[in-house]
Amino acid sequence: MKEHISSVLRQIEQEFNVKILHACEAGSRALGFHSQKSDYDIRFIYLHNLEWYLSIDQGRDVIEIPRHDTISIHVDPLLDVSGWELRKALRLFRKSNPSLLEWLHSSIVYKDDFGIAEKMRALEKEVFSxxxxxxxxxxxxxxxxxxxxxxxxxxxxxxxxxxxxxxxxxxxxxxxxxxxxxxxxxxxxxxxxxxxxxxxxxxxxxxxxxxxxxxxxxxxxxxxxxxxxxxxxxxKHLSENTSDHTESLNSLFQLALEHVWDPEILVNQNKEPDCT
Missing domain, CATH: 1.20.120 (Four Helix Bundle (Hemerythrin (Met), subunit A))
Incomplete structure (x- = not known):
């Protein structure tokens, strides 16, 4: 199954033109009370290319297979695959979103590239509320x-x-x-x-x-x-972390764009816009 999951993740990258930065198990298998018949709840964080972020319109920031989206290869019925775009993930990270934080700490990791998840974990001490x-x-x-x-x-x-x-x-x-x-x-x-x-x-x-x-x-x-x-x-006696870490998270997002994608390949600076 692990090989099949890897194939599904690669196909998502190819068909949606994204890079998956971190993919993990988030359901009963991650929680430790699964059986052999349990579903695989795969969750991931992904990054679009620079051109996608330069659009004047906000694009869809989730990928959900098979609930909303499809890919051209067979996906095992036991798989539930869902991902959040990095900016969305960082905004939720800023709010100490429990689901996202637990993705970052899942012991079952299928993909962890470019060091972005590691950098997010390094920021937890300051960001976590x-x-x-x-x-x-x-x-x-x-x-x-x-x-x-x-x-x-x-x-x-x-x-x-x-x-x-x-x-x-x-x-x-x-x-x-x-x-x-x-x-x-x-x-x-x-x-x-x-x-x-x-x-x-x-x-x-x-x-x-x-x-x-x-x-x-x-x-x-x-x-x-x-x-x-x-x-x-x-x-009732708990206080919230009110520190603003937006600048650090913006820097992390910009670092990801710089290192994960090569802007010179993705954006032709001399290309004239199609205004027809």
Whole structure:
């Protein structure tokens, strides 16, 4: 599958005339609770050539295969491939967008060229704001918990997402940086306890591919319920990073254009515009 993914990424570059700077796994495989039948959620950051950015109109800044876009080669049905143009990615990076930050820290990387992702990670210490990241995961956990509370019979898989969101939010608040993406790594931060044991058991069942629908897990349910109350209170005291890092991010974007593409090849300075 990895070879097929590489072929799909190369085809995207060719057919959309872009350079993919970073491509990674972002779904259950990155989170560490996939089975053999799980989808591959491929996410990437890409750069157009200089001529594209010199247009007076703002172009589309996402590529989504197969939801919106297509390529001329077969794409395995298990693949969900989506990318953000670099300027869009940098604007979201400036806002500490959790999805983008977790792309940059995924342990499953399919492509990482030109050092742009590395430079973004180097800027995290200055750019990262705990508050939006914290509330993103708090709200995810609250939404899943509300759904789980509606019935005594529940699919246990959402508990993995809830536990991960709780641990990720608490990690970010405590360490002021991006937590591990993989749930296994986050669970290691928990002391041995019934909560950790239950989460590990559900994780093992999920990865085996077996069904994990059963009576609601009371240990995890009460743990998450308690944590959500504490997190709601704690979140009120978080402050945002209000520093403006636009200049640094502009410089990174300009550096990418300079090094990834050769402007002399892409733009003919003597070409007369077609005004017909």
């Amino acid at each position: 705990v508050k939006p990241y914290f509330y993103h995961h708090l709200n995810l956990a609250k939404s899943n918990f509300k759904n789980q509370s509606k019935s005594d019979d529940a699919d246990l898989k959402p508990y993995l997402y809830m536990v991960r969101s709780v641990l990720a939010a608490k990690w970010a608040a405590a360490h002021r940086n991006i937590p591990p993406v993989n749930l296994n790594d986050l669970l290691r931060s928990l002391p041995d306890s019934p909560v950790k044991t239950e989460a590990m058991n559900i994780l093992a069942i999920k990865k085996s591919g077996n069904s994990i629908s059963q009576v609601k897990n009371s240990i995890l349910h009460e743990y998450i319920k308690s944590e959500l109350v504490q997190m709601e209170s704690y979140g």
